[in-house]
Amino acid sequence: GESVGLHLPTLSVQEGDNSIINCAYSNSASDYFIWYKQESGKGPQFIIDIRSNMDKRQGQRVTVLLNKTVKHLSLQIAATQPGDSAVYFCAENNAGNMLTFGGGTRLMVKP
Amino acid sequence: DAGVIQSPRHEVTEMGQEVTLRCKPISGHNSLFWYRQTMMRGLELLIYFNNNVPIDDSGMPEDRFSAKMPNASFSTLKIQPSEPRDSAVYFCASSLLRGGQPQHFGDGTRLSIL
Numbered sequence: 655g656e657s658v659g660l661h662l663p664t665l666s667v668q669e670g671d672n673s674i675i676n677c678a679y680s681n682s683a684s685d686y687f688i689w690y691k692q693e694s695g696k697g698p699q700f701i702i703d704i705r706s707n708m709d710k711r712q713g714q715r716v717t718v719l720l721n722k723t724v725k726h727l728s729l730q731i732a733a734t735q736p737g738d739s740a741v742y743f744c745a746e747n748n749a750g751n752m753l754t755f756g757g758g759t760r761l762m763v764k765p
Numbered sequence: 766d767a768g769v770i771q772s773p774r775h776e777v778t779e780m781g782q783e784v785t786l787r788c789k790p791i792s793g794h795n796s797l798f799w800y801r802q803t804m805m806r807g808l809e810l811l812i813y814f815n816n817n818v819p820i821d822d823s824g825m826p827e828d829r830f831s832a833k834m835p836n837a838s839f840s841t842l843k844i845q846p847s848e849p850r851d852s853a854v855y856f857c858a859s860s861l862l863r864g865g866q867p868q869h870f871g872d873g874t875r876l877s878i879l
Contacts, residue, residue, distance in 0.1 A: 685864070685865065686864060686865040688867050688868075690870075695872070696872050696873075697769075697856050697858075697870030697871050697872045697873050698808075698856070698858075698870045699870070700867045700868075700869060703865075703867055705865060743808070747864060747865060750820075750864060751796050751815075751860055751861075751862060751863060751864055751866055751868075752798075752810065752813065752821070753810075753868060755807065755808045757807050758807065
């Protein structure tokens, strides 16, 4: 989900379950998308990216899905672990090498 | 591999003082970005450089903020004079200069202006 103002959307999942974090992007001309993970006290960490000529890309335990028709991006985390607890940001590249970031979603993993 | 290195990690100072934040990008990267992150406004781009040249500084809040990149391996963000509302976490990121490349972030400088 997208952040509105001060409040970060929160997704709470049970350890071992799959997580799905969603993001709506704004610019239909965007051609490159990235998911970042930010843990407390650290900078955003690159997780996975996808170009607009693809609709799905898989990494280790993570999958990114891109639906250009509705301008929607999702991050799926398989077998969610406590170490996955963090804030997740989507970002879109629509001009040169600048990125526009979403507001973030907080993922909380319950043991 | 060394990532983006920022210093200091934490800075606490009184309002009116000059603050200088430092960044060493990843070797070989030729784009550098300065961001500010707050609870209120999220992650905001302040300025970015390509090949050491400032390209877009429209995110710099006021004339009190300035940034330089004297060479490919070093950049500074300076606030003079600092104000309490400048309190935030400041991140530096670097990337290769072409579209479709991820930016890699440092761990930030947490700045508190009293």
